[in-house]
Amino acid sequence: MTEEKDQLLTSYNSMTEERDQLQTRVRLSEEPCLAEWWKFGTSCYYVSSKMNTPGAGQKECRTMEGELVVINSREEQIFINGLKKNVWIGTFLKDGIWQWVDNTPFTTAYWMEGEPNNLNDKVACVEISQTATDPLKSWKDGPCVEQHWVCEKPITP
Structure with a gap:
């Protein structure tokens, strides 16, 4: 027993x-996302509380195992725009060519009217601007000065 x-x-x-x-x-x-990260689709997103250059933001994203956000869809653009902050995203102008930080092809853009307008600069960065009235037309290029930024990292099982 x-x-x-x-x-x-x-x-x-x-x-x-x-x-x-x-x-x-x-x-x-x-x-699947840590505190202070937002889940959307198959990724987690972090909006910086401090301001920094896109390069410094990218370094900080990498310390958190992410990258500056790469916008891959209309839905993702609307989500990032909905964060209600002017933020750097992961695209930049280098030698007259727009590039993503992860080297994916630059095929989709959501420029505000009159943008991009810094094409003569050797380097320019892109922010999502809250002054835009249309979330699908909110990208604005400009000098890579200090600004809030968004990290993206894929959700891993």
């Missing part, structure tokens, strides 16, 4: 431990 009781107790403890591990996995899949 004692042996049966010990086996049942061992089995119970094992199942309790397995249940706790499964609950942790479920919780992590429901809350």
Whole structure:
């Protein structure tokens, strides 16, 4: 009888431990982003509270295992615009060519009317401007001065 009781107790403890591990996995899949990060789609986004140049922002993003945000869709553009801050995104002008920080092809843009207008500069950066009335026309280029920025990192299972 004692042996049966010990086996049942061992089995119970094992199942309790397995249940706790499964609950942790479920919780992590429901809350995949750290505090102060926002989930959208398959990525987490961090909006800086301090201002910095895009280059310094990119370095800080990398310390958090991310990159300055690369806008891949209309929905992502609307989401980032909805953060309600003027923020640097991960595109820049280098030698007259617009590039993303992750080297993906620059095929989509959401420029404000009259933008970009710094094409003669050797280097220019892009911000999402809250002065825009249309979230799909809110990019503005300019000198790479201090500004808030957004990091993006993919959600990993």
